[in-house]
Amino acid sequence: xxxxxxxxxxxxxxxxxxxxxxxxxxxxxxxxxxxxxxxxxxxxxxxxxxxxxxxxxxxxxxxxxxxxxxxxxxxxxxxxxxxxxxxxxxxxxxxxxxxxxxxxxxxxxx
Numbered sequence: 111x112x113x114x115x116x117x118x119x120x121x122x123x124x125x126x127x128x129x130x131x132x133x134x135x136x137x138x139x140x141x142x143x144x145x146x147x148x149x150x151x152x153x154x155x156x157x158x159x160x161x162x163x164x165x166x167x168x169x170x171x172x173x174x175x176x177x178x179x180x181x182x183x184x185x186x187x188x189x190x191x192x193x194x195x196x197x198x199x200x201x202x203x204x205x206x207x208x209x210x211x212x213x214x215x216x217x218x219x220x
Contacts, residue, residue, distance in 0.1 A: 128171075131162065153198030165189040165205040166215060182215040189215075 112132070115123040123136040138146040162168060165182055169191040172179040179193040184207055192202040209218075 128168070129163070131160065133160075151198070153195070156198075157192075157200040157202060159202045159204060161188075162203050162205050165191050165203040168203045169215070184209045184211055184213045187211070 111124050112127050113125040114121055117139075121137075122139075123134070126133045126135065138144065140147050166189055169179050169182050172191075172193065177193060179191050182189045182191040184190070187206060187208070188204040189207050189209070190202055190204045192200055194200050
């Protein structure tokens with residue numbers, strides 16, 4: 111986390127970076143000035159995909175920090191790993207590969 115904005119002890123905005131990639135996230139207040147409440151369940155049906163250099167390295171970094179992520183598997187000629195945040199948003203990291211389709215990381219010889 112490079113930068114953040116905290117209001118009354120609650121994280122409202124942050125700038126996340128890893129390598130050369132960055133993502134800014136903001137949560138709107140549910141009451142008062144600039145409030146907004148989604149019409150449905152927060153996070154339902156929302157997925158963010160990030161094309162990166164090495165999805166397996168990101169998976170290993172997440173695991174080393176105790177963050178649950180799906181085992182990388184090849185789909186559409188890309189390694190894919192994903193995770194959900196507490197609101198239900200899904201985030202996926204993908205990187206190009208020539209490894210056969212449907213191969214799981216655990217199936218590779220090390």
